[in-house]
Amino acid sequence: MTQDGHLAISGNADLVMVRQQVRVVAVEAGLSLIDQTKIVTAASELARNALIHAGGGRVSIVVVEDGRRRGLRLTFSDEGPGIPDLDRALTDGFTTAGGLGLGLGGSRRLVDEFDVASAPGKGTTITATKWARG
Amino acid sequence: MTVHADVARRRITELLGSADEQILRRWSTIAQASADELRELYQALRNSLAHEGDDLTDVRGLLAELSRSRARQGYTPSDTARAVYSLKEAVYESVEDDGGADALRGFIWFSRLIDDLGLYTIETFATAREKVIMDQAEQLLELSTPVVKLWEGIVAVPLVGTLDSARTQVVMEKLLQILVDTGSEHAVIDITGVPAVDTQVAQHLLKTVVAARLMGAECVISGISPQIAHTIVTLGIEFGDIVTKATLADALAYTLRCSGIEFSERRHTRIAVRTEDA
Amino acid sequence: MERVPILKLGDILIISIQIDLDDQSVLALQEDLADRVVSAGARGVIIDISAVEIIDSFIGRMFATIAGMCRMLDAETVVVGMRPAVAITLVELGLSLGGVRTALNLEKGVALLDHLGDRGTPR
Structure with missing residues (x-):
C-alpha cells in the first residue's frame, strides 16, 4: 500500500491483496457481513477487469461519510484502451475477453453507487460506493 | 469579553444570589411548578455562572431530567420550554428593581443564555423520542422474524x-x-x-x-x-x-x-370373508 | 501460488478450499483434479467451500468447469458448505453455478453422492 492509500494492480497476486485490503477497510466502515462480501466481490471483479483489459491499474480504498452514515468508496483507475460502448459493457453476458460478461454489470448490482468514466484511448475510472445499513 | 459585558454579567450573577428566594418564588408562580422542583436547577445555574468558563454541564443534566419527568407527566415540550423561559420574567422584575445600566445590559446576555437552555429542553425531548422510535423499530425487526x-x-x-x-x-x-x-x-x-x-x-x-x-x-x-x-x-x-x-x-x-417421509391415514376397512367356500 | 490439496476417501475425492484463491491456484486446481479423477477412478468429487469468504465470477466459473469436466470423466461434483453471504452475493452478481449440485455440508454432500450412485448404472 502506498502513502496515499493506493494499491497497485499489476498481477494475479494483487487481486488477493485488493480483496484482503477491501475487507479490512469494509470492516472499519462498519459494513455488515453480507455487505462486506458484496463489496469485496465487486472489488475482485473490477480489479480483474483492470488487469485483463488495461494490463493493470490501481485502486484507492477509502472510508466515506455523508453525515448520517458511513460507507466505503473504491476508485479503480487504469490507463488502458477505455470502454468504447458503455451501455453494452454494462449488459450482462457482453464480453470482449472471453469471460462471463458479469464483471461490470454484476459489480454495479453489488454496490449502492456506481459510476464509470471512460473514453477510448483515455483509460477508465470506476467509482463504487457501498453504505452501511441502518 | 469587554469590561462592560463582564461587569454586566457579574451584576446579574449578584442579583441571582441576593434576590434568590424572591426570584425563585416568582419563577415557580409563573412557571406553575413547585419551588422545590426548580430550586436545584436554580442553584446549579447560579453555581455555573459564579465560576468562569460557562460550564453548563450540570445545568444541562438537570434540564434533561426535568424535560424527561415533565414529558412523563404529560407536559408538551413547549410547556417545559415555556417554564424555563419564565425565569427571564422572574429575573427581569429584580433587574427593574435594581434599575442600573449594568443590570439591564446584563439581562440581554442572561436572556440569550436562557433561550439556549430552553431550546436544549426541546432538543432533549426530540432525542429521547428518536431513541424510543429507533428502539421500537429494532425490536419490531427482532420480534417479527422468528424462524x-x-x-x-x-x-x-x-x-x-x-x-x-x-x-x-x-x-x-x-x-x-x-x-x-x-x-x-x-x-x-x-x-x-x-x-x-x-x-x-x-x-x-x-x-x-x-x-x-x-x-x-x-x-x-x-x-x-x-x-x-x-x-x-x-x-x-x-x-x-x-x-x-x-x-x-x-x-x-x-x-x-x-424428505422421504410418508404418512398413511388410518383406514377402518372391513374385510368380509365368505365362509360358504371354506 | 498455493496448491489446494486433494484428498481421497474411497471412490470420492474431497477438496477443502482453505486459502484465498488467486486465479493461478484456480487453474492449477482444475488441472490437478482432472488428473486425480482419472488416476483414482473417482465417481464423485466434493468441493468444500465453507471457509471461502468470497466467490467472484472467475471462481464461480471454476465450479461449472470442474463439474462439466468430471461429468465427462464419469464423476459427479457436489459443492458443499456455501456461506449465506456468499450465496446472496452470487445471486446479486447474477451468477448461477450452471447446474452444479450443492449440499449444506460435507456429510450431506457424501449422502447426495451415495444417492446419485444408487440411481445410476451399476459399475
Missing part, C-alpha cells in the same frame, strides 16, 4: 405484517444462516399474514430461494393470498420453478414427501 423448526430438517418462517425491503432482507439472511446452523434442507416461507408485496419484496423472496438453492436447500413459499397472486402476475414477476403452496399445511406435507 421455527417444523420437523427434523424442515424450518419455517411465518411472515406477519407489511414487508418492507429492509425487513425482508433481514429475515432472509436469518433464514439462510439457520439453514446452515441446523443443517435443514427444506424451508417454508409462509406469507399468510402478509397483506401485500411490492416488486422489491417479491424480488428479495425470489433471491432468497435462489440463494438457498445455491447452498443446497430448497424453499417453498406458502400462504399466497389471491390479492398477492394477482399483484405478482400483474407486476410480471417470474416465479419460475419455485414451488408455491396455498397453505402452510400443504407446504409441510410437500416438504415431508420430498
Whole structure:
C-alpha cells in the first residue's frame, strides 16, 4: 500500500491483496457481513477487469461519510484502451475477453453507487460506493 | 469579553444570589411548578455562572431530567420550554428593581443564555423520542422474524405484517444462516399474514430461494393470498420453478414427501370373508 | 501460488478450499483434479467451500468447469458448505453455478453422492 492509500494492480497476486485490503477497510466502515462480501466481490471483479483489459491499474480504498452514515468508496483507475460502448459493457453476458460478461454489470448490482468514466484511448475510472445499513 | 459585558454579567450573577428566594418564588408562580422542583436547577445555574468558563454541564443534566419527568407527566415540550423561559420574567422584575445600566445590559446576555437552555429542553425531548422510535423499530425487526423448526430438517418462517425491503432482507439472511446452523434442507416461507408485496419484496423472496438453492436447500413459499397472486402476475414477476403452496399445511406435507417421509391415514376397512367356500 | 490439496476417501475425492484463491491456484486446481479423477477412478468429487469468504465470477466459473469436466470423466461434483453471504452475493452478481449440485455440508454432500450412485448404472 502506498502513502496515499493506493494499491497497485499489476498481477494475479494483487487481486488477493485488493480483496484482503477491501475487507479490512469494509470492516472499519462498519459494513455488515453480507455487505462486506458484496463489496469485496465487486472489488475482485473490477480489479480483474483492470488487469485483463488495461494490463493493470490501481485502486484507492477509502472510508466515506455523508453525515448520517458511513460507507466505503473504491476508485479503480487504469490507463488502458477505455470502454468504447458503455451501455453494452454494462449488459450482462457482453464480453470482449472471453469471460462471463458479469464483471461490470454484476459489480454495479453489488454496490449502492456506481459510476464509470471512460473514453477510448483515455483509460477508465470506476467509482463504487457501498453504505452501511441502518 | 469587554469590561462592560463582564461587569454586566457579574451584576446579574449578584442579583441571582441576593434576590434568590424572591426570584425563585416568582419563577415557580409563573412557571406553575413547585419551588422545590426548580430550586436545584436554580442553584446549579447560579453555581455555573459564579465560576468562569460557562460550564453548563450540570445545568444541562438537570434540564434533561426535568424535560424527561415533565414529558412523563404529560407536559408538551413547549410547556417545559415555556417554564424555563419564565425565569427571564422572574429575573427581569429584580433587574427593574435594581434599575442600573449594568443590570439591564446584563439581562440581554442572561436572556440569550436562557433561550439556549430552553431550546436544549426541546432538543432533549426530540432525542429521547428518536431513541424510543429507533428502539421500537429494532425490536419490531427482532420480534417479527422468528424462524421455527417444523420437523427434523424442515424450518419455517411465518411472515406477519407489511414487508418492507429492509425487513425482508433481514429475515432472509436469518433464514439462510439457520439453514446452515441446523443443517435443514427444506424451508417454508409462509406469507399468510402478509397483506401485500411490492416488486422489491417479491424480488428479495425470489433471491432468497435462489440463494438457498445455491447452498443446497430448497424453499417453498406458502400462504399466497389471491390479492398477492394477482399483484405478482400483474407486476410480471417470474416465479419460475419455485414451488408455491396455498397453505402452510400443504407446504409441510410437500416438504415431508420430498424428505422421504410418508404418512398413511388410518383406514377402518372391513374385510368380509365368505365362509360358504371354506 | 498455493496448491489446494486433494484428498481421497474411497471412490470420492474431497477438496477443502482453505486459502484465498488467486486465479493461478484456480487453474492449477482444475488441472490437478482432472488428473486425480482419472488416476483414482473417482465417481464423485466434493468441493468444500465453507471457509471461502468470497466467490467472484472467475471462481464461480471454476465450479461449472470442474463439474462439466468430471461429468465427462464419469464423476459427479457436489459443492458443499456455501456461506449465506456468499450465496446472496452470487445471486446479486447474477451468477448461477450452471447446474452444479450443492449440499449444506460435507456429510450431506457424501449422502447426495451415495444417492446419485444408487440411481445410476451399476459399475
